[in-house]
Amino acid sequence: MRVLIVEDEPNLRQQLQSTLEGAGYAVDVAADGEEGHFLGSTESYDAVVLDLGLPEIDGLTVLDRWRKEGKVMPVLVLTARDSWSDKVAGLDAGADDYVAKPFQTEELIARLRALIRRASGNASAELVAGDIRLDTRSGKVTKSGDPVKLTAQEYKLLSYLLHHKGKVVSRTELIEHIYDQDFDRDSNTIEVFVTRIRKKLGADTITTIRGLGYSLEDEGQEAAQ
Known part of the structure; x- marks a missing residue:
């Protein structure tokens, strides 16, 4: 799963990036609202962590622009503001949830996991397909x-397919959602990881369409070779 962090405070931004990468997410970061809006408008994300108090363009404006552009990715708002009206404004602008600093x-x-699950129609923290189970809390x-x-990349690929169980997911979509923006998108590693997952979980685990x-x-369906 791929997440965008839009946060202007360097230490917090680095901490969040490191923590989310350690939890198995591909992470892009932006230090101001202008860059954050551009990335959210041009890249594919499964969720966004968005600070409200941003330079260049404030977080509420960024969020409002995304929603008007038809961007539907879940957005978790970060706010240091104590006023309940700011939280209401964030939700009214299209936020899906919020966390107050600190x-x-x-x-x-945990809130990000829940937002991503709900966005793909999964209510449980445990993703299941046949006799395969993936616990999103423990990994x-x-x-x-x-x-x-599984390796980190095998886990990311399997997790994305489980979140979208029953749907056909293109190679391009997989690359967009399990790697950050700096990944070489001409790479054939998706095919390599699919092969490895089949060896570990069974040849019929993932079907090639x-x-x-x-x-x-x-x-399980018989996987095309």
Whole structure:
């Protein structure tokens, strides 16, 4: 899953980036509202962490512009403001949730997980397809109850497919959502990771839809080779 952080305070921005990357997210960052608005308008994100008190363009304006542009990614607003009216203004501008500073990073990550799950139609913290289970809280993956060890990138790919279970996901969409903006998008690593996941979880775990992309179903289908 790919997340954008728009925060002008350098230490907090770096802390959030490091924490979210450690939790398995691909992370892009912006230090002001102008850059944040541009990235949110031109890149694909599964969620955004948006500070309200930004230079250049304030967070409420950025959020309002995104929504008017038809951008529907979940947005978690950060605010140091105590006034309830500022929180209401954020929600009215299109925010999906908010966290007041100072905050516990564990709470922020939990709220992000919930926003991303709800945006893809998943209510539970545990994503399930057949005998495969992925716990978004612990990052653990099991098959028929037995733990399966995945690399960070394998986990990101499997998690994205599980969040969009039953849908065909293109290679381009996978690249856009599991890597940050600096990744070489001509790379063939998606195919490599799909092959590795099939070896670990079963050849029928991920189905190749020729010319379209990949799909992960509740009941395993025979994977195209």
